[in-house]
Amino acid sequence: MLPAGEPKFRRRPGDRPAEILAAALEVFAERGFHSARLEEVAKRAGVSKGALYLYFETKADLFRAVVRDAISPNIERIKAMAEAQVSFEPAVRIGLVMLASRVVTDRRVSGVVKLVIAESRTHPELAAIWHETVVEPGIGLMSRLIAEAQVRGEVREGDPRLFAFGLMGPMVLSMVWRETFEPVGAQPIDVVKLAEQHLDTVLQGMRP
Amino acid sequence: MLPAGEPKFRRRPGDRPAEILAAALEVFAERGFHSARLEEVAKRAGVSKGALYLYFETKADLFRAVVRDAISPNIERIKAMAEAQVSFEPAVRIGLVMLASRVVTDRRVSGVVKLVIAESRTHPELAAIWHETVVEPGIGLMSRLIAEAQVRGEVREGDPRLFAFGLMGPMVLSMVWRETFEPVGAQPIDVVKLAEQHLDTVLQGMRP
């Protein structure tokens, strides 16, 4: 019964955390927090269950790490957009279409968004982190651009924040739709088309 | 130790199911499916855990009953709207504002919506039921009204279904917002104001 050649495992402490996070994201996204089995995460990450505990304290800790990990690229995007000096219409056009084509369509993102929504009662810190690092800065940025455009007379009067919700709403709906209704046979939404048509409609409707 | 006066329990088979459903809705909405404790449901319904099993087969069965129960009034509403012969603009105006003031604001509804989203992987039947009895008829009705308005030249060209998503999006966002971000300190959305401003914007943007 002596195993020939291939070693039973390798020591790769540098790569393990990222691999475990990737596997955990998959399993959490598929099953939700409670139904996710650590045994399954370990299997997909190619390690034993015990190894998970070398890198993460508890299941909840692993979950938090998954969500935090998924946030970072989005923060970069928002920061970049906020720093670039741009005028309202083109910024919103480019921003929303990019959001539609790159973010909303990415199952890893919509999966995490769904997780945050689903587990917000049992893990309110995650909803809080998500809110203050992604949602509020994003909405804040849009509101500011809209308010500036109003001063220049390019946009009619109205609450800038509500305009921002009006623009973002269908993107949120799309993520919910993809995660909730498409798996049970709902006709998929063409998110990019939706974003474009919605932009045409709302931008026209926002003119004075 | 003989209890004087008040009996230990009463036999009220007629009222129990509704009371259990109400209690279960509360607990499921607060905790989600897995974290919800049947002991807690029983306590709030004023019965013992065993009594639950006189009326519902399993926890999942109880959960399904809660969701089905919450759907029915909405089906009635949609049916009524579909049967009333109405023209596009006033119908959408009245419909969306009613939705905002009565449905989106009702925590019992937003709670169940959140549950359906959260548990759609482990209970896809619920997502399916919700989709075919509420979502699809609702979207279908709106799309039809929009398509008819396009024929009459009241609305510019564009995919009627995407217009419908554009109108509904912010309502979905509002429910998610209330259930997910408000509990962690997010500034509440005035849903009726949002609905009104969004209607003004989108209806103007939909004109030819």
Next chain:
DNA sequence: TGAGTAGATGACTGGTGGGTCAGTTATTTT
């Protein structure tokens, strides 16, 4: 009023899965 019965109780159980740790194996150091 008392026998019959359906409604209701609550202590109990069994499966499940998060978390532990004594021991094993790959790798580094001496």
Next chain:
DNA sequence: AAAATAACTGACCCACCAGTCATCTACTCA
């Protein structure tokens, strides 16, 4: 080459809770 080290394994433990059932109690009706 041997010792030292740290990554990793996997069998085990035990808390937890959905679901059960022997028993009891309220109500009915003859």
